[in-house]
Amino acid sequence: MPDRPHADLVALRARRGDRLATLLRELDLDHVLLSGADHIRYATDYRTQLVSEAFDWYAAIVDADGEAEVFVPYVEDELPRPDEGLPHVRAVHPLPSWAPAACHPRQWLTAVGGVLARRGARRVGYEGLDVVLRDGLAERGLLLRPVGRELFQMREIKDEIEVELLAATCRANEAALRRAVETAGAGMSDHDLLAVAAHDQHAAGVEFLTHGVCNVRKSSGGWFADGARLREGEPFFLDIGCYGRGGYASDLCRTGFVGDVPDAVRHAYACLLEAHLAGQDSARPGVRASAVHEAINACLHGHRLPHTPYATGHGVGLRICELPTIYRRDRMDEDAVIRAGQVLAIEPETTVEVNGLPLVLKVEDNFLVEPSGLRPLSATAPALS
Amino acid sequence: MPDRPHADLVALRARRGDRLATLLRELDLDHVLLSGADHIRYATDYRTQLVSEAFDWYAAIVDADGEAEVFVPYVEDELPRPDEGLPHVRAVHPLPSWAPAACHPRQWLTAVGGVLARRGARRVGYEGLDVVLRDGLAERGLLLRPVGRELFQMREIKDEIEVELLAATCRANEAALRRAVETAGAGMSDHDLLAVAAHDQHAAGVEFLTHGVCNVRKSSGGWFADGARLREGEPFFLDIGCYGRGGYASDLCRTGFVGDVPDAVRHAYACLLEAHLAGQDSARPGVRASAVHEAINACLHGHRLPHTPYATGHGVGLRICELPTIYRRDRMDEDAVIRAGQVLAIEPETTVEVNGLPLVLKVEDNFLVEPSGLRPLSATAPALS
Numbered sequence: 001m002p003d004r005p006h007a008d009l010v011a012l013r014a015r016r017g018d019r020l021a022t023l024l025r026e027l028d029l030d031h032v033l034l035s036g037a038d039h040i041r042y043a044t045d046y047r048t049q050l051v052s053e054a055f056d057w058y059a060a061i062v063d064a065d066g067e068a069e070v071f072v073p074y075v076e077d078e079l080p081r082p083d084e085g086l087p088h089v090r091a092v093h094p095l096p097s098w099a100p101a102a103c104h105p106r107q108w109l110t111a112v113g114g115v116l117a118r119r120g121a122r123r124v125g126y127e128g129l130d131v132v133l134r135d136g137l138a139e140r141g142l143l144l145r146p147v148g149r150e151l152f153q154m155r156e157i158k159d160e161i162e163v164e165l166l167a168a169t170c171r172a173n174e175a176a177l178r179r180a181v182e183t184a185g186a187g188m189s190d191h192d193l194l195a196v197a198a199h200d201q202h203a204a205g206v207e208f209l210t211h212g213v214c215n216v217r218k219s220s221g222g223w224f225a226d227g228a229r230l231r232e233g234e235p236f237f238l239d240i241g242c243y244g245r246g247g248y249a250s251d252l253c254r255t256g257f258v259g260d261v262p263d264a265v266r267h268a269y270a271c272l273l274e275a276h277l278a279g280q281d282s283a284r285p286g287v288r289a290s291a292v293h294e295a296i297n298a299c300l301h302g303h304r305l306p307h308t309p310y311a312t313g314h315g316v317g318l319r320i321c322e323l324p325t326i327y328r329r330d331r332m333d334e335d336a337v338i339r340a341g342q343v344l345a346i347e348p349e350t351t352v353e354v355n356g357l358p359l360v361l362k363v364e365d366n367f368l369v370e371p372s373g374l375r376p377l378s379a380t381a382p383a384l385s
Numbered sequence: 386m387p388d389r390p391h392a393d394l395v396a397l398r399a400r401r402g403d404r405l406a407t408l409l410r411e412l413d414l415d416h417v418l419l420s421g422a423d424h425i426r427y428a429t430d431y432r433t434q435l436v437s438e439a440f441d442w443y444a445a446i447v448d449a450d451g452e453a454e455v456f457v458p459y460v461e462d463e464l465p466r467p468d469e470g471l472p473h474v475r476a477v478h479p480l481p482s483w484a485p486a487a488c489h490p491r492q493w494l495t496a497v498g499g500v501l502a503r504r505g506a507r508r509v510g511y512e513g514l515d516v517v518l519r520d521g522l523a524e525r526g527l528l529l530r531p532v533g534r535e536l537f538q539m540r541e542i543k544d545e546i547e548v549e550l551l552a553a554t555c556r557a558n559e560a561a562l563r564r565a566v567e568t569a570g571a572g573m574s575d576h577d578l579l580a581v582a583a584h585d586q587h588a589a590g591v592e593f594l595t596h597g598v599c600n601v602r603k604s605s606g607g608w609f610a611d612g613a614r615l616r617e618g619e620p621f622f623l624d625i626g627c628y629g630r631g632g633y634a635s636d637l638c639r640t641g642f643v644g645d646v647p648d649a650v651r652h653a654y655a656c657l658l659e660a661h662l663a664g665q666d667s668a669r670p671g672v673r674a675s676a677v678h679e680a681i682n683a684c685l686h687g688h689r690l691p692h693t694p695y696a697t698g699h700g701v702g703l704r705i706c707e708l709p710t711i712y713r714r715d716r717m718d719e720d721a722v723i724r725a726g727q728v729l730a731i732e733p734e735t736t737v738e739v740n741g742l743p744l745v746l747k748v749e750d751n752f753l754v755e756p757s758g759l760r761p762l763s764a765t766a767p768a769l770s
Contacts, residue, residue, distance in 0.1 A: 049596075049606075049608070050437070050596065051595055051626070051705070051706075052435070052437040052594075053440075053704050053705060053706055055438075055441075056440075056513075072606070073695060073696070074605070074606045074694065074695040075606060076694040076695065076713075076716075094716065096696075096710060096712070096717060097695040097696030097699075097712050097716065098696045098698075098699040098706040098730075099696070099699060099706055099707070099708065099710045100533065100537060100704070100706070102512060102531070102534050102537070103534050103537050103707075103708055103710065104710065104718040105534070105718065106718045107718055126516075127487060128441075128487070128515075129516060130513075130533070131514060131519050131531055134516050146487070146517050148487025148488070148515070148517075149487050149488050149490070152485060189590075191587050191589075191590045192587075192588060194587040195583075195584040195585070195588040198580075198583035198584060198586075198587050198594065199580040199581070199583060199584035201580075201583075202576050202577075202579040202580035202583050203576055203577060203580040204576075205576045205610075205612055208437070208596075209583065209594060210436055210437045210438060211434075211436040211437065212587065213434065220459070221434075221457070221459045223434070224432065224434075224592070225590075225592075227590055309459065309460060309461040310459040310461065310483070311458070311482030311483045311484070314482075314484060319438050319485070320436070320438060321436075321438055321484055322484070322485065322488075323484065323488055325481060325482065325483065325484045325488065325489065327481070327482050331461075331479065331481055331482065331492060332481060332489060333481070333488065333489040333490065333491045333492055334489075345483075
């Protein structure tokens, strides 16, 4: 990365371990069984290979002392102490290889169940497990409790080292996004812009690209690149994400403009930025998440513009999308309270019609919640000059 | 894509629908509840936005007539008949937005459970569901049966239109990979090569990048790009994947060489290609998957080289990694039979030590199984001239 943070990953590991130990104690569990690469990273600092399909390729069993056994598809036999820098990772174990977990449930059950039995596990929290494996483990007499939501709640308030890592990823992601938007010109395609953005994300040294969306003349929700060419006088948007050092994420979006755009577009974009600011201003500690959502959409309504038809915000951490969710109260299990230490993406969208063609405008930035309000982690969406 | 196939996606939709209807009949189910974007695409042709974390953002309920209701995080209210080209998709429904499913289980249960009840569903197959949602649906009296494995088995034999789409993605992926490898020179970093590859994948118009791995002097399994610079006389490998038109995947790997490499590396690479060919030769209809794996590793052993420490092959379709798995018999639930119509990735790896430094070599290509043997879907790994 251009500005690699001097973060103390060993200190961070100890702090995350303390949090997990506290959670296990509170829930009266002796182990957790994790399958998300992000949860495994949080709990053990063990980095697994990332592939967009790998959500069910891994597992880790972790106890309250932080002692861990990890399961991956790319070792053939048990490997004790795989990393001298991670002495708490006791072993890496083999799993079925390059296949969805549901395709080899007996292998999974034997591998994971065997280690749980050897460790004398009795009360085990779990997340993201294939249902067949969960049922198989339950039949072996383990007391199993889903803890996915509790794990994300535990991760909601970021440590200062996590904030430093998130900010570094955000700066790299913003630079890639800015250059792609600046590159845009009439005749280029949506694919061309995604190519520039992905190139620069990798060149900046990020760990993994989560997504790249380029919307040229598509309506909300149908924003698939299909070779559409940029045209003079039209807006487009580009939404990209990645994981940087330590696995920490950034999720950003910019609206770009090809040449001079009609006044209606300029006006709608200025209103979108105003709504973005209204969301930022409202997101102070103690406020409900739904109030931030309402502030953004009320601003758009005040300008007689369509409101954002999905959550206008979400937490960012070891995933691009985690808690809190910032949405309508009736579309969330919990209307969370904004708290200092959360890192939030705020992402309003609106639509403006030009010559009968609906054009979607969207911006997204990432912020740390401080006692006095939001602090952006990188340069934010610029005004149209 | 440079060579867009003239595939008849409407015909493909009908054929896939017939297969799903047959499966439902065989399993005596009235509906399936799907959550994987690939399963939803297969069953409905409805394309969801892809993000590496989106494995639990979507759902679709499909009956034996192919009538479908889809759930996505980016509509705010129920949208009837969202796509006139997909008349069988009766509605799109809202879900919690930009959040893991485990964070909002009650919302999920209300949304999905409500539609299942309205449709009078009684016997429902499901895959990939968050456990809390599954348990909640079961409490409502539904008979629920996991069908993840059956769905992948159903998808194992590819239709000729699917093969055409897979081949088109493979050609685009191979071109991106080839240019990245040809670009490599001393002083460039692993990140630089990933940047070139990702750029060209997007520029070729693929739908989504699944992964990019560049291994410069890392041992097997620790293949993370970290800014390592290519050095004269050394090999490296680059493994990239993507989904192309219709969502069909390609997963390829090439070993590249910077300048003249030592004879030991040249020899080991020649042996790796020989092992790759041994695998290809053995993969004929009627043979067991484990026999293909053994043919590859026996060839490497015959040359006194380390064998591949993971599955040497896997199916490719709407995921880069699906059935069959080609691995040790004792690491698979089922030692599948190679059959005409499967599309396989074959990916041997070996390691050669030069001056005490272990260097990993790896190639991967995608093939259609024909009655007489394998047909490559694109240009395969070239010999070192």
